[in-house]
Amino acid sequence: MAKPIYILNGPNLNRLGTREPHIYGTTTLADVEAMCRAAAGDQPIEFRQTNSETQLIDWVHEAIDNGSGIVINPAAYTFTSLALFDALKMFPGPIIELHISNIHKRESHYHNSYVSKVATAIIAGLGAKGYAAAVRAMRELIGSA
Numbered sequence: 001m002a003k004p005i006y007i008l009n010g011p012n013l014n015r016l017g018t019r020e021p022h023i024y025g026t027t028t029l030a031d032v033e034a035m036c037r038a039a040a041g042d043q044p045i046e047f048r049q050t051n052s053e054t055q056l057i058d059w060v061h062e063a064i065d066n067g068s069g070i071v072i073n074p075a076a077y078t079f080t081s082l083a084l085f086d087a088l089k090m091f092p093g094p095i096i097e098l099h100i101s102n103i104h105k106r107e108s109h110y111h112n113s114y115v116s117k118v119a120t121a122i123i124a125g126l127g128a129k130g131y132a133a134a135v136r137a138m139r140e141l142i143g144s145a
């Protein structure tokens with residue numbers, strides 16, 4: 001049985017599609033999950049969202065034991081969480097950091113990502129479609145394409 005790709009989403013992303021459509025579009029997180037499942041094909045995925053830093057770290061630990069790759073949109077924890085950085089550092093496989101918006105085009109508090117320092121690759125600014133691109137890229141990285 002193939003190990004799943006963990007697709008982890010951080011705080012407030014459960015509200016996707018309900019505000020700031022000029023930045024984040026109108027796609028909901030349920031739509032994003034459907035796009036990821038379509039892109040994954042027969043490759044299993046674990047698609048999750050939490051507003052809790054602790055939970056996000058516990059899921060990274062679960063991925064360390066059980067996952068083939070991690071696609072992560074840590075939202076605000078990208079810029080604040082050394083604990084998440086430490087957890088991701090322990091993951092032996094590929095990590096794709098994902099942002100719906102191009103964080104580098106935005107205010108300076110969105111510029112210093114701890115996650116980028118441990119990520120294999122970064123996708124930012126493709127909108128919700130970035131998730132499907134990340135899943136396709138991850139399938140190549142883990143040899144399941």
Ligand code: CA2
Pocket residue numbers: 011012013014015016017018019020024073074075076078098099100101102103110
């Ligand atoms: O562009 C991204 O995907 C972000 O990770 C989204 C985060 C922000 O803190 C990052 O810097 C960039 C914010 C998520 C806010 O969630 C939303 C909730 C409702 C509508 C739109 C976004």
